[in-house]
Every structure is written in C-alpha cells, then in structure tokens.
Amino acid sequence: MTDQKPLGFQDIRDEVVNRIQTRVWPQGSLLPTEMELAAEFGVARATVNRALRELAEQGIVTRKRKGGTRVVTTPVKQAKLPITVVRQTIEEMNAEYRYALVSRTLIDCPAWLQAKLNIPEGAQVVHLQCMHHADNRPFQFEERWINVSTVPQVLDEDFLTTGPNEWLLSEVPFSNAEIAFSAVPATGHLQEFLAVPPGTPLFQLERTTWFRSDPVTFVRMTFHQGYQMRTTY
Amino acid sequence: MTDQKPLGFQDIRDEVVNRIQTRVWPQGSLLPTEMELAAEFGVARATVNRALRELAEQGIVTRKRKGGTRVVTTPVKQAKLPITVVRQTIEEMNAEYRYALVSRTLIDCPAWLQAKLNIPEGAQVVHLQCMHHADNRPFQFEERWINVSTVPQVLDEDFLTTGPNEWLLSEVPFSNAEIAFSAVPATGHLQEFLAVPPGTPLFQLERTTWFRSDPVTFVRMTFHQGYQMRTTY
Numbered sequence: 001m002t003d004q005k006p007l008g009f010q011d012i013r014d015e016v017v018n019r020i021q022t023r024v025w026p027q028g029s030l031l032p033t034e035m036e037l038a039a040e041f042g043v044a045r046a047t048v049n050r051a052l053r054e055l056a057e058q059g060i061v062t063r064k065r066k067g068g069t070r071v072v073t074t075p076v077k078q079a080k081l082p083i084t085v086v087r088q089t090i091e092e093m094n095a096e097y098r099y100a101l102v103s104r105t106l107i108d109c110p111a112w113l114q115a116k117l118n119i120p121e122g123a124q125v126v127h128l129q130c131m132h133h134a135d136n137r138p139f140q141f142e143e144r145w146i147n148v149s150t151v152p153q154v155l156d157e158d159f160l161t162t163g164p165n166e167w168l169l170s171e172v173p174f175s176n177a178e179i180a181f182s183a184v185p186a187t188g189h190l191q192e193f194l195a196v197p198p199g200t201p202l203f204q205l206e207r208t209t210w211f212r213s214d215p216v217t218f219v220r221m222t223f224h225q226g227y228q229m230r231t232t233y
Numbered sequence: 234m235t236d237q238k239p240l241g242f243q244d245i246r247d248e249v250v251n252r253i254q255t256r257v258w259p260q261g262s263l264l265p266t267e268m269e270l271a272a273e274f275g276v277a278r279a280t281v282n283r284a285l286r287e288l289a290e291q292g293i294v295t296r297k298r299k300g301g302t303r304v305v306t307t308p309v310k311q312a313k314l315p316i317t318v319v320r321q322t323i324e325e326m327n328a329e330y331r332y333a334l335v336s337r338t339l340i341d342c343p344a345w346l347q348a349k350l351n352i353p354e355g356a357q358v359v360h361l362q363c364m365h366h367a368d369n370r371p372f373q374f375e376e377r378w379i380n381v382s383t384v385p386q387v388l389d390e391d392f393l394t395t396g397p398n399e400w401l402l403s404e405v406p407f408s409n410a411e412i413a414f415s416a417v418p419a420t421g422h423l424q425e426f427l428a429v430p431p432g433t434p435l436f437q438l439e440r441t442t443w444f445r446s447d448p449v450t451f452v453r454m455t456f457h458q459g460y461q462m463r464t465t466y
Contacts, residue, residue, distance in 0.1 A: 058445065081314060170260065172254075176465065179466070181461065181462045182459070183415075199434075201417055201418045206461075231412050232412065
C-alpha cells in the first residue's frame with residue numbers, strides 16, 4: 001500500500017477476499033471491526049462498510065448488528081430448481097413447442113398409486129400419456145395420474161390441446177410436492193416415443209403433488225437422450 | 234352451519250380452502266374482507282384472521298396490509314436442493330460411510346477444462362478420482378479437477394483420508410456454482426467402480442464452482458444404479 005492514492009472500497013474488498021482465501025482469516029473467524037480496518041487501510045469507515053456489505057451480499061461474510069463480521073463457515077447452500085412448464089422450457093430454447101395427447105383413460109386407482117398417494121380403495125384417477133416435442137423432435141414423454149376426488153373437473157377435460165401440467169397449474173393452486181430425479185433405461189413406451197434404442201439411459205423426474213393433505217397428481221416425466229437439467233446456486 | 238356451536242378457525246380455514254378448490258374464489262381473486270367473512274360466519278374477526286394467516290403460511294393465499302387477501306395465482310415455486318457432502322447423505326441413511334482415493338495426479342489443465350473454466354493455458358490442476366461407499370457397497374464415483382492457481386494449498390493435500398468435497402468446503406468459502414443433472418451410461422471406470430454391467434443408466438451430477446470470478450473446481454459425481462435424488466417444495 002502506498003499513501004499516494006487513497007484506497008477505494010474495491011481495494012478493501014479485494015484485500016479482504018485475499019486474506020480469506022489465504023486463510024489469514026479462516027472460516028468462521030471474526031474480522032477486525034470496521035473502525036480497526038478503516039484505521040489499518042487509512043480510509044473512511046464508510047469505505048470499509050461498503051466493501052463488507054458487498055462481500056456479505058456475495059455470501060462470503062455474514063454480518064450482525066452487534067456481532068461484527070464473520071467469514072462464512074461451510075455454507076449450507078441450496079440449489080434452486082424453478083418448477084417450469086415444459087412449454088416454457090422449450091420456448092426458452094427458441095424451439096417450437098408441440099404437444100400431443102397419446103392416451104386418456106378413467107381408471108380405478110392402481111394399488112401401487114393408492115399406496116403412494118394414500119388414496120382410499122375404489123378411488124378413480126385419470127391416467128394420461130402425452131408427448132412434448134421441440135422442433136418436432138421428442139423432448140419429453142409424460143405419464144400422469146390425476147386424483148378425481150381432489151380435482152373432479154378433470155372429468156370434463158379432454159387434454160387434446162392443453163397438456164395436463166399447464167391445465168393443473170391453472171386449476172389447482174397446489175401447495176406442496178415431492179420430487180425425485182433418477183436415471184432409467186428406455187423400455188416400452190419410452191423407447192418408442194423418445195425414439196431411442198432399448199436400454200438407453202434417460203433422465204426422469206417424478207413429482208407427487210398435494211393440495212394441503214389431498215393428493216392431486218403423480219407424474220413421471222422422462223426426457224430425451226442426453227438431456228441435462230441445469231441450475232445455479 | 235348451525236348456531237349451536239360457534240365455528241373455530243379450523244372451520245373457517247377449511248371452508249376457505251373448499252371455496253378455492255371449487256373455484257368459488259378462483260386463482261388470483263380477492264377474498265372478501267376479514268370483517269365481511271367474520272359477519273358471514275358469525276365469528277370474531279380474530280378467528281378469520283387466524284385462519285387466513287395459516288393459509289398464507291401454506292402458500293394458498295397471499296396477504297397485503299392494504300391489498301387484502303388473494304388466492305395465489307400459478308405459483309412459480311422453486312425446489313430446493315441442499316448441497317450436501319456425500320458423507321452426510323450416507324450417514325443420514327444410517328449406513329457406514331467409507332471413502333477411498335483411487336488416484337491423485339498433478340496435470341496440465343486439459344483443453345476442454347481450460348475452455349469450460351476459462352483458465353489460462355499452461356495452468357495446472359489436481360485430478361482426483363475417488364469412491365464413496367455406503368455399508369461397503371459402491372455409492373458414488375467422484376472425478377474432480379481442482380484449479381491450483383485458485384487453491385494452491387491443494388498441492389500439499391494427499392486426499393488419502395478426507396474426500397476432496399469435504400476438504401474444499403473447509404478451505405474455500407465458495408460463492409457460486411453451476412449444476413447439471415443427467416443420465417449417463419456406465420462405461421470404463423464407472424462400470425468398474427460402481428460394479429454394474431456396461432451401459433447401465435446412472436444418475437450424474439456435474440458441478441462447477443467459482444470463488445468470486447476464480448474457477449475453483451469441476452466435479453462429476455456418478456451415483457450407484459437406481460439412485461434417486463429427492464427433494465420437496
């Protein structure tokens with residue numbers, strides 16, 4: 001540091017980062033006070049404050065009104081996966097979206113789904129299979145079961161022009177869901193509709209949705225070969 | 234409704250939910266005021282308030298101090314994926330965690346990784362391969378590259394007893410990352426270390442991490458056959 005040119009907040013910020021990276025100030029440690037840092041760097045306290053605020057916004061330090069500034073410890077960060085409708089995903093790729101209904105049947109709830117959703121015996125569900133295309137190539141095969149007793153209006157919907165995901169979002173202000181991601185081999189319908197050799201690894205997302213404690217729907221969305229779901233944190 | 238027994242907040246809450254589900258009050262619509270609802274149900278305003286507060290906490294309605302209470306519109310919900318260390322995941326399954334280093338080499342950064350991380354030519358990276366076991370069965374194969382210029386202390390670490398994920402979390406208070414999930418076929422090392430037939434679909438998570446703008450690490454974590462990553466929202 002020279003005393004020709006006063007330090008800016010960026011210089012303070014970069015020096016703080018440097019000391020954290022080189023573990024002069026290890027994780028969880030308390031930094032000197034703003035007053036002390038201002039004195040060390042020969043700047044106004046406001047300059048130090050601005051540098052530390054920026055680092056707090058970046059998640060590098062945490063600040064408490066009376067507890068001072070600390071280097072974050074092992075951050076328990078969370079990745080966020082926005083729940084989008086497949087139409088949006090495809091349109092955001094600047095591809096043309098096309099939806100096609102494969103089948104729609106009203107059936108007695110199968111035993112495995114009764115158990116999964118905790119539905120009473122004898123309940124009915126609408127079973128749907130549909131395809132979502134991007135620029136006329138297979139993008140996602142969707143297989144879905146909708147609980148008639150929670151969503152009785154499903155009986156009047158033919159799903160010929162609108163996919164069940166979009167329809168449900170407009171009908172049911174759902175409140176919670178469970179999601180599972182996995183890799184599955186292409187068999188039967190998946191192989192056929194996604195146009196891949198048998199056994200091809202495919203990315204699959206399963207989601208169960210409740211409105212309060214009432215089961216709404218279970219869906220299995222299987223994506224085309226090579227699909228990557230991306231997010232940041 | 235009878236006038237023998239006064240309604241509790243649970244009754245009000247359930248009736249509000251019922252009206253939302255049956256679209257008496259559709260998505261985005263404004264509910265009557267607390268005063269109006271209290272008059273309709275013959276209860277104190279505080280009882281209505283408690284019912285609506287609970288529904289707001291459940292994400293079914295939104296409330297604004299002057300704007301009243303509205304049914305939520307298509308919720309843009311986000312699933313949260315906590316970024317956990319594999320040791321934790323395994324220990325939470327009540328399984329015994331075992332880590333094994335497969336290889337550790339100091340190499341010139343390969344061209345594809347230079348491009349991916351935007352690292353200058355001639356940079357060095359530590360390349361690691363390791364296995365994580367749960368109750369002595371293969372759980373995850375980890376392949377990782379660590380940027381020496383961002384994390385110079387990696388040169389002194391042998392990774393014999395601690396996995397690089399845990400080590401990095403304690404060394405680098407990282408600030409941001411990109412994640413990609415996909416399904417890949419088992420080949421080469423994956424097939425061998427995860428003990429599966431060639432071509433078996435495997436769930437893979439790739440993550441690139443930066444500390445501010447400095448690339449820290451790229452990792453490819455491939456899970457055992459049948460693994461499901463789960464979350465809720």
